Amino acid sequence: MPVEPNPALDLEDRIVASIRRLMRAVDLHSRRLVDEFGLTGPQLATLQEAARLGPVSASALARTVHLSGATMTGILTRLEKRGYVVRSRGAADRRTVIVTVTESGQGVLSRAPSLLQDRFRVALGSLEEWEQLMMLSNLQRIASLMDAEELDAAPHLVADARAFDQYASPSEPAASPRVVMPLADRLAPDPSPN
Amino acid sequence: MPVEPNPALDLEDRIVASIRRLMRAVDLHSRRLVDEFGLTGPQLATLQEAARLGPVSASALARTVHLSGATMTGILTRLEKRGYVVRSRGAADRRTVIVTVTESGQGVLSRAPSLLQDRFRVALGSLEEWEQLMMLSNLQRIASLMDAEELDAAPHLVADARAFDQYASPSEPAASPRVVMPLADRLAPDPSPN
DNA sequence: CACATGTCCTTCGCATGCAAATGACTTGGT
DNA sequence: ACCAAGTCATTTGCATGCGAAGGACATGTG
Numbered sequence: 001m002p003v004e005p006n007p008a009l010d011l012e013d014r015i016v017a018s019i020r021r022l023m024r025a026v027d028l029h030s031r032r033l034v035d036e037f038g039l040t041g042p043q044l045a046t047l048q049e050a051a052r053l054g055p056v057s058a059s060a061l062a063r064t065v066h067l068s069g070a071t072m073t074g075i076l077t078r079l080e081k082r083g084y085v086v087r088s089r090g091a092a093d094r095r096t097v098i099v100t101v102t103e104s105g106q107g108v109l110s111r112a113p114s115l116l117q118d119r120f121r122v123a124l125g126s127l128e129e130w131e132q133l134m135m136l137s138n139l140q141r142i143a144s145l146m147d148a149e150e151l152d153a154a155p156h157l158v159a160d161a162r163a164f165d166q167y168a169s170p171s172e173p174a175a176s177p178r179v180v181m182p183l184a185d186r187l188a189p190d191p192s193p194n
Numbered sequence: 195m196p197v198e199p200n201p202a203l204d205l206e207d208r209i210v211a212s213i214r215r216l217m218r219a220v221d222l223h224s225r226r227l228v229d230e231f232g233l234t235g236p237q238l239a240t241l242q243e244a245a246r247l248g249p250v251s252a253s254a255l256a257r258t259v260h261l262s263g264a265t266m267t268g269i270l271t272r273l274e275k276r277g278y279v280v281r282s283r284g285a286a287d288r289r290t291v292i293v294t295v296t297e298s299g300q301g302v303l304s305r306a307p308s309l310l311q312d313r314f315r316v317a318l319g320s321l322e323e324w325e326q327l328m329m330l331s332n333l334q335r336i337a338s339l340m341d342a343e344e345l346d347a348a349p350h351l352v353a354d355a356r357a358f359d360q361y362a363s364p365s366e367p368a369a370s371p372r373v374v375m376p377l378a379d380r381l382a383p384d385p386s387p388n
Numbered sequence: 389c390a391c392a393t394g395t396c397c398t399t400c401g402c403a404t405g406c407a408a409a410t411g412a413c414t415t416g417g418t
Numbered sequence: 419a420c421c422a423a424g425t426c427a428t429t430t431g432c433a434t435g436c437g438a439a440g441g442a443c444a445t446g447t448g
Contacts, residue, residue, distance in 0.1 A: 011318070011326055016309045018333035020239065020260045023217055024405085025341035030434090031406065042434065045214065059396065066214045071435045073398055078433085095396040095443045115210045120339040124205070132205055138332040139212035145314040147219035218435085221404090225436060228403090236404065253426060265405045267428055272403085289413045289426040 029117050038082075039108070041115055042067065046075050047084055051101045051109055057090065058097040066147075084108060223311050232276075233302070235309055236261065240269050241278055245295045245303055251284065252291040260341075278302060 030041030039047065042065070049064045050056060062072035076099060079085045084105030090096035101109070114121055124132060224235030233241065236259070243258045244250060256266035270293060273279045278299030284290035295303070308315060318326060 011330060012308060012310055012315065014330055015318075015333060016239070017260070018330065018337045019216070019220060021337040021341050022213070022333065023220065024260045025337060026213060026217065027405065027434090029340070034433090040433065045210065057396080066211070066218045067434090068436055069397065070399085070437075074434075077398095090396095093396080093444070097397060114206060116206055117340050120336070121206065123339050124209075134328075135332050135336065136205060136208055136212065138329050139209060139216065139336070142314070142329065142333075143212045143215040143219060145317050146223070146311050147215050221435065224404090234403065251426080261404090262406055263427065264407075264429085268404075271428095284426095287414070287426080291427060 025117070029115075033113065033115075037113055039079075039112075042071075042075055043079055044112055045115060046072070047079060047101065047105055047109060048112070050085060050099050051106065055098050055100045058087075058099055061099055079105070219311070223309075227307065227309075231307055233306075236265075236269055237273055238306055239309060240266070241273060241295065241299055241303060242306070244279060244293050245300065249292050249294045252281075252293055255293055273299070 026041065033044060034040050037044070045065050046061060046067075050061060053060070053064065058072050058076060059069055061076075062069050065072075067075070076085060076087060076097075080087055082104075084102060086100045086102055088098045088100065090098050116124075124135070127135070220235065227238060228234050231238070239259050240255060240261075244255060247254070247258065252266050252270060253263055255270075256263050259266075261269070270279060270281060270291075274281055276298075278296060280294045280296055282292045282294065284292050310318075318329070321329070
């Protein structure tokens, strides 16, 4: 047993604590959404993606919102019970369930609040653009490293500090822009990683 | 409805997606812990804190691991069933439940794996120190902004980019060091925020 | 065409995780 | 000393959230 304090352990403990705190905050916000809006966070996220993607299979939807198929079934059941989506069988492949957002669902979406706490949104908006990107980049980086199971050839974290080059595209293989361009342009083409 | 793309919305969507992905990864890791170790993430985190704090009340424990009292009850019930902790009534205040880690619990803790995925730990360790701190800082910042309900006097996010000054101590009121000093020193005195 | 294998969704069992209600106890005011 | 109000833990009810198993369907190989 090491007598001297282990800095690395402390770092990890703090990261774990932050994540726990973050997860709880998301959960609490989800409950507030229920009171003020009638839908939970996962339900709203699912409905949004269903609307964005158009008629889509349940499994594709599950992948998009990062949920298991089992969980998606429950979410869809509740959304369907509210009349916001409709489930139908796929024509080509009759195993698949096609999810379609109803008129009612569209209407609700147009009145839907953000999935992020207002406090956070305000603070985020007041940040410099490079800070916003850095925040997003860090989150994506962490999510990538934690979720990717074992993609063997997974590109390891570059240890040498090539400064802020990486922040614009953390897991995207595309070339990273060195010049400042509008946020929208840099955010536009997202292949899939987040 | 705005025709031109809204960069801010995209940013928020990506942040939400990253967080969902991160939360799922944490959940999946927790399930892997059950298979390989026998305890879930929340159970292990609770046990670790119980050991670190010594005999402690259930409510204090709940605050430390960022869980509600109701949830803590369930966690403790399962830990107690395994024989890793013991519940006893407080001497001074008989309402409180004092949690004590047993020998068996200590033993299990000594063999416990990290709450973070190995992949992530390795990657984190290979980062430059300033990058580690920046990552932690960003997480703490996000957690703070999302969880603090309304602490009225909550220090708002500084909009002007005072560069990296803030990364060393995001929510800590202490003076931020401008010179590079050992990681351990900077991590040492944590008043409570994370 | 038949069958093994695989995929898609649902169901089942379990562990979080929360709020609200409840019971036990403490504390402050009178 | 008494009682109102607050605090601590538990119980209850619900919504995630997962894996495993099961049923329906698809696809490739013989």
